[in-house]
Amino acid sequence: MVQVQLSSETEAKLNLNVACLAGGVGAARFLQGLVRVVPEENISVIVNTSDDIDLYGLHVSPDVDIVTYTLAGIVDEEKGWGIRGDSFHCLEALRSYGYETWFNLGDRDLATSVHRTYLLSRGLSLLEVTGRIAASLGVKVKIIPMSNNRVQTKILTRRGLKHFQEYLVRDEAKEDVEKVVFEGIEKAKPTREALSAILNADVVFICPSNPVVSIGPILSLEGVRDTLRKTAAKIVAVSPIVRGKPIKGPADKLMAGVGLEVSAYSVASLYSDFVDVFIIDGLDSGLKSLIEKLGLRVIATDTIMRNLEDKVKLARTALNFVSG
Numbered sequence: 001m002v003q004v005q006l007s008s009e010t011e012a013k014l015n016l017n018v019a020c021l022a023g024g025v026g027a028a029r030f031l032q033g034l035v036r037v038v039p040e041e042n043i044s045v046i047v048n049t050s051d052d053i054d055l056y057g058l059h060v061s062p063d064v065d066i067v068t069y070t071l072a073g074i075v076d077e078e079k080g081w082g083i084r085g086d087s088f089h090c091l092e093a094l095r096s097y098g099y100e101t102w103f104n105l106g107d108r109d110l111a112t113s114v115h116r117t118y119l120l121s122r123g124l125s126l127l128e129v130t131g132r133i134a135a136s137l138g139v140k141v142k143i144i145p146m147s148n149n150r151v152q153t154k155i156l157t158r159r160g161l162k163h164f165q166e167y168l169v170r171d172e173a174k175e176d177v178e179k180v181v182f183e184g185i186e187k188a189k190p191t192r193e194a195l196s197a198i199l200n201a202d203v204v205f206i207c208p209s210n211p212v213v214s215i216g217p218i219l220s221l222e223g224v225r226d227t228l229r230k231t232a233a234k235i236v237a238v239s240p241i242v243r244g245k246p247i248k249g250p251a252d253k254l255m256a257g258v259g260l261e262v263s264a265y266s267v268a269s270l271y272s273d274f275v276d277v278f279i280i281d282g283l284d285s286g287l288k289s290l291i292e293k294l295g296l297r298v299i300a301t302d303t304i305m306r307n308l309e310d311k312v313k314l315a316r317t318a319l320n321f322v323s324g
Helices: 025-034 062-072 089-096 107-121 126-136 164-170 192-199 215-220 224-230 251-257 264-271 282-292 308-323
Strands: 018-022 043-047 053-055 058-060 142-145 152-157 160-163 179-183 203-206 234-238 277-281 297-301
Touching: 018 025, 018 215, 025 043, 025 062, 025 308, 043 062, 043 192, 058 107, 062 126, 062 142, 089 107, 107 126, 126 142, 142 192, 152 164, 160 164, 179 215, 179 251, 192 224, 203 308, 215 224, 234 264, 234 308, 264 277, 264 282, 277 282, 277 308, 282 297, 297 308
Parallel strands: 018 043, 018 203, 043 142, 203 234, 234 277, 277 297
Antiparallel strands: 053 058, 152 160, 152 179
């Protein structure tokens, strides 16, 4: 077992190999703290790509881009996505030509998708393209798409089946969810780099991301769950649910739509077959003994990341308990 002792904000970074399973905004915020505790080049982030979407003939990877922009230090912190100070001239021009422009992509953000689409058309894999984009932006963390194969999350509501981005962005997640479908998941394979990162890690984090549509697709890929069970790494999950509500996004509607109670306990139950330590917010400390009955070690702490100090503190707290 890796022995970790952390006591000071100025302590040297820990020489650990860390793998993370991640969605978008919540994961990106957690990673901002983690890179200040562990060297960037020691971190691999396996990112959900099931909410990728084709827009204006371009391959858009929202979660991958949020994570990349955040680690590059250029994300729009106020929105949690996109590039800080971006303009929207291209989108305005597309609107004048009659295109629907409900997905708000700034000019620099669009350039990323143009670059991605061009490289994919030349035969590069999504993994290779993602690596090139990250390197161009100075990101040393290994950003690994969950799969090179296309998987698309579709949401069934009373008005029919729609892409997750249509449900979330265009329709503002207003409708109740009846079903969540991962189209293409049966044929998709995880990237070898994703499985290798899990097996070679000292610590694996399940970031505070939506358990249904962010972490769920990654876990649904053939071999991922088995690899998480087999790895010698300590596995730590951070709950994205506090007092029965998501910190951000429509996780409540999505969890309810697949028959889950909206609680930290429900998230823990989804991960209980492979997680060692489950971190909940102090406001949910009443659930500690219930979650422990799942066979998990439970830590109650402040999980709401309001600023960089909170992000670093959460990462340090999580690593502290790896050695317990």
